[in-house]
Amino acid sequence: MRLAKYLSHCGVCSRRQASRLIEAAEVTVNGHPANHIDHVTEADHILVSGQLVEGPAPKQLYMYHKPVGIDCKLRPDDPSSLSHYLPPGERVYPIGRLDKDSHGLLLLTNDGELCNRLIHPKHHQEKEYRVVVDRPFDAQFCDRMSAGVPVDGVITQACRVEPVAADTFTIVLRQGLNRQIRKMARYCGYRVVDLYRVRIANLKLDPQVLPAGHFQPIAMTELKLEEEEK
Template sequence: MMRLNRFLAIAGIAARRKADELIRQGRVAVNGRLVENPGVRIDEYQDVVTVDGKSVKYCPEFVYILLNKPRNCLSSVSDNFKRPTVVELVNAPQRVFPVGRLDFDTEGVLLLTNDGQLAYRLMHPRYEVDKVYVAELDRPIDTKDVLRLRKGVSIGEKKPVRARVQVKNSRKVELTIHEGKKRQIKRMLKSLGYQVQALQRTKFGILECKDLKPAQWRYLSRFEVEQLRKSVGL
């Protein structure tokens, strides 16, 4: 027996938080009856679960895929406007979903998996997983603005957000954050008057894409999976 939201995460439908939303929206049924409580417990081997009328199979085997996301590709499982998605780039037999999102025009490290528990922890600020980005700016960055980024800037959230900052050259900066707020890097720099002309995520936790060209992917090694899980207390 397990919670319905965990079942959906393991099946590769969505990460735990997104699975909760699907359930509350009345899109998930168990044995033909709509369920709106994410915490309801089901028999993963006997109960019939559907999402939007489509049957969901229990998939206890986890897969972990590292993708070097190219630009002009959506960090999503599907898209109503027929734009290319990251899931279309990989050929995993199991259903997988991206862990977090990179903007349509942002490239770099992206993890795809059907391990909902790991995905949830990797994205939660509590576990302080480093997300490293390199941004190319429209003009040279001022030293005072580097200090402001380190201390924290306002981007319309409840609290100021900060980053570890390393200046690569006058127009290129590396920023390390733990949160994953929507368009966070671009919003932080925009708050100081800079436009981001190109953005790449170079590292996510221990993961890097040094051996992968844009749109290429590979499975994680057992060691990488163990290190990722260990980093978030699993």
């Protein structure tokens, strides 16, 4: 199996992050610096940042209610990093990210293939957010947001935008551009003051069941993903 795929299969990180670690010379195979084209098996001695990779682990999936102020980058030297708030004893990582200033549903896993299916652009899984902006908006704002606006040199995909209050709307995206909703709103002349992720695919966050800062394990079978469009 290709090294990056094997690392994701073992729950070390996503395949994309594994490629970054290989590029950064953080991975060795049998005492030698790893290469992207390396093929490995469980018999190989693989170290990632000096830690031994012990082979495939049982697949885990958690729902986490991320509070504002937690950074999804896994940096042990940063007190605000998500690495300090992961389930104890489990080697899991976030599927995608939420901005440090955003809150709501985050999925944690050690299944690199599942991570790829959720975040890769070609799979287009829905993510729903509740957004509060700095002043009341009109119907034209919702129409403009839903039709697509320029963000980082590209036009965002059409999406669903529904008003729920004078300054609050829900938006359902199938994209994951960096700080996409904030940039979309800014282009339309508004500033996001609160961004809360409500749902990923069919999994919806209930704050009465899962308060901010808490996580809960869920069965892999509870997550229902839409099939890739042919």
